[in-house]
Amino acid sequence: AQSVTQLGSHVSVSEGALVLLRCNYSSSVPPYLFWYVQYPNQGLQLLLKYTSAATLVKGINGFEAEFKKSETSFHLTKPSAHMSDAAEYFCAVSFLNTGFQKLVFGTGTRLLVSP
Amino acid sequence: KAGVTQTPRYLIKTRGQQVTLSCSPISGHRSVSWYQQTPGQGLQFLFEYFSETQRNKGNFPGRFSGRQFSNSRSEMNVSTLELGDSALYLCASSFVVGRGRGSYNEQFFGPGTRLTVL
Numbered sequence: 207a208q209s210v211t212q213l214g215s216h217v218s219v220s221e222g223a224l225v226l227l228r229c230n231y232s233s234s235v236p237p238y239l240f241w242y243v244q245y246p247n248q249g250l251q252l253l254l255k256y257t258s259a260a261t262l263v264k265g266i267n268g269f270e271a272e273f274k275k276s277e278t279s280f281h282l283t284k285p286s287a288h289m290s291d292a293a294e295y296f297c298a299v300s301f302l303n304t305g306f307q308k309l310v311f312g313t314g315t316r317l318l319v320s321p
Numbered sequence: 322k323a324g325v326t327q328t329p330r331y332l333i334k335t336r337g338q339q340v341t342l343s344c345s346p347i348s349g350h351r352s353v354s355w356y357q358q359t360p361g362q363g364l365q366f367l368f369e370y371f372s373e374t375q376r377n378k379g380n381f382p383g384r385f386s387g388r389q390f391s392n393s394r395s396e397m398n399v400s401t402l403e404l405g406d407s408a409l410y411l412c413a414s415s416f417v418v419g420r421g422r423g424s425y426n427e428q429f430f431g432p433g434t435r436l437t438v439l
Contacts, residue, residue: 238425249325249411249430257418257425296364300425308377309426313363
């Protein structure tokens with residue numbers, strides 16, 4: 207079955223430091239992968255997506271993610287953290303199930319940014 | 322295009338009551354999914370509607386139900402509320418990009434309805 211695993215429920219960084227949020231997927235077919243961000247009391251916003259066009263995907267707010275098939279990973283990175291990046295981040299995989307598309311989310315990683 | 326809208330944004334109910342939440346998808350999107358989000362359980366899939374038909378369902382009791390109208394607007398209903406139903410309920414509208422095995426589902430979320438059960 208298709209699934210995603212996010213390592214670390216909480217990640218803490220200092221402002222200006224590298225952000226690395228980990229996501230590993232399990233899929234028997236080529237996966238389509240997404241990262242979403244959620245700010246407090248808001249819905250999820252799409253950060254970026256991998257749809258097999260390019261392995262390095264750039265998203266909004268300076269985030270990017272690299273699809274590595276050999277490692278079954280899709281980690282999210284940002285070179286320099288900003289206070290406004292503090293939020294919860296969800297990795298998700300989309301796949302075809304019984305003729306319909308299904309989207310499965312990871313458990314989320316809360317990013318804390320200290321000054 | 323206007324985004325996904327959910328009403329109301331906040332709701333307070335007491336145990337045993339029932340509640341109806343509403344979701345208006347992005348214009349042109351025919352699929353609407355509902356999720357429950359709690360600190361303990363995270364993001365959990367409730368159900369998905371497409372063209373007025375429920376086509377995917379999560380593992381929730383029958384107290385949770387939904388429907389979709391011909392204009393793709395959707396409602397979800399929770400009857401006989403319990404304290405544990407307190408959560409942020411998120412609606413997402415989506416469309417499928419591509420076809421067959423080469424397709425994927427892209428979802429757009431609303432701001433959610435915060436339900437508090439006392």
